Amino acid sequence: EVQLVESGGGLVQPGGSVRLSCVASGITLSDYWMHWVRQAPGKGLVWVSRINRDGSSTDYADSVKGRFTISRDNAKNTLSLQMNSLRVDDTAVYYCARPQGGASFDIWGQGTMVTVSS
Amino acid sequence: DIQMTQSPSSLSASVGDRVTITCRASQGIGNYLAWFQQKPGKVPQLLIYTASTLQSGVPSRFSGSGSGTDFTLTISSLQPEDFASYYCQKYNTAPWTFGQGTRVEVK
Numbered sequence: 001e002v003q004l005v006e007s008g009g010g011l012v013q014p015g016g017s018v019r020l021s022c023v024a025s026g027i028t029l030s031d032y033w034m035h036w037v038r039q040a041p042g043k044g045l046v047w048v049s050r051i052n053r054d055g056s057s058t059d060y061a062d063s064v065k066g067r068f069t070i071s072r073d074n075a076k077n078t079l080s081l082q083m084n085s086l087r088v089d090d091t092a093v094y095y096c097a098r099p100q101g102g103a104s105f106d107i108w109g110q111g112t113m114v115t116v117s118s
Numbered sequence: 119d120i121q122m123t124q125s126p127s128s129l130s131a132s133v134g135d136r137v138t139i140t141c142r143a144s145q146g147i148g149n150y151l152a153w154f155q156q157k158p159g160k161v162p163q164l165l166i167y168t169a170s171t172l173q174s175g176v177p178s179r180f181s182g183s184g185s186g187t188d189f190t191l192t193i194s195s196l197q198p199e200d201f202a203s204y205y206c207q208k209y210n211t212a213p214w215t216f217g218q219g220t221r222v223e224v225k
Contacts, residue, residue, distance in 0.1 A: 035214065044219040045154070045162060045205050050212060059212035062119070095161065103167035104152035104209045110161060 002026035002107055004096050009112030016086050016116070022079040022096030022109055030054070030074035033099060036081050038092035039111075048094070049081065064090075086116045120145045122208055124217035130225040137193040139220045141206035146186045150210035153182055153191045157202045165204075166191065196222070 008020040022034070036048040049060045049070040058070050069082040079096050093113050097105035121144040131137050141151065149169040154162040164173045166182035169189055179194045193200055201224055206217040 037216075044203075045156070045207075045216040047207075047214040047216060050214070061213050099209070100164075100167075103171070103173075104164060104207055104214070105154075105162070106164050106173065108161040 002098075004098065004107060004109035006094065006096055006109040006112040009094065009114045011115045011117065012086055013118050014086060014088055014116055017082070017084045018086065018114060020081040020083065020094055020096075020112055020114070022081075024077045024079070024098075027077075027098070027107075029072065029077045029079065034070075034072060034079045035097045035099065035105065036070060036079075037095045037097055037105070037108075038090075039095070040089070040092040043092075046092075051079070083114070086114075088116050090114065091116045119213055120147065120208060120215060122206055122215045122217040124204075124206055124220050126220060127218065128221040128223060130223050131196050132225045133196055133198055135196045135225075137196050137200075137222060139191045139204055139206075139222075141184075141189040141191070141217050143187045143189075143208055147208045147210045149185045150208055151182070151184065151189045152207045152209060153180075154205045154207065154216075155200075155202050156205065162205065193222075 003025045006022045035050040051070045055072045067085045071080045093111040095111045096109045098107040100106040123142045151169040153166040156162040170182045181192045204220045
């Protein structure tokens with residue numbers, strides 16, 4: 001069974017940092033570009049970032065550019081999101097997601113909640 | 119960046135109704151358009167990709183159409199399990215922007 005499992009969320013103060021992880025099982029992560037998507041409480045889905053198969057190319061939403069860094073360790077089948085200079089409006093459930101060939105996200109993790117509050 | 123605008127933002131419908139949701143891109147995106155369904159507290163589920171291709175396992179009452187800038191998701195006969203939020207998403211180039219969502223509620 002293909003599974004993505006996120007971890008690392010929690011309560012963090014404004015200006016703080018947190019690192020999210022997404023561990024894949026049932027697939028070889030290096031075969032896929034990988035993405036992060038977030039959803040603030042009661043709000044819609046927002047695309048955050050993506051990384052290519054070998055980690056040499058990344059893209060970010062304007063709202064997180066310069067503050068968030070996506071990375072991957074294919075040997076550990078793990079995707080990461082380093083989140084710095086966090087703001088209250090970064091509060092959200094963060095999902096890692098895998099796009100299937102020629103399509104969008106067919107596999108999602110269960111999400112990890114990040115709450116930015118003093 | 120290309121913006122994705124869905125309409126309506128919410129709608130009320132009854133079981134058996136035909137429901138149509140539209141999604142407009144601010145620039146042409148070819149057919150790189152996906153639709154997702156999300157129920158409260160659940161992970162989004164891919165319904166349709168390349169604007170009109172039904173994801174495996176998705177009931178045939180769901181259909182998608184359009185290309186370029188204008189797209190439509192249609193539910194031919196609304197079922198109780200279809201009350202949920204629906205999102206379109208472009209995926210031709212980064213950023214893979216979502217529409218703001220459409221909430222389908224019980225009338």
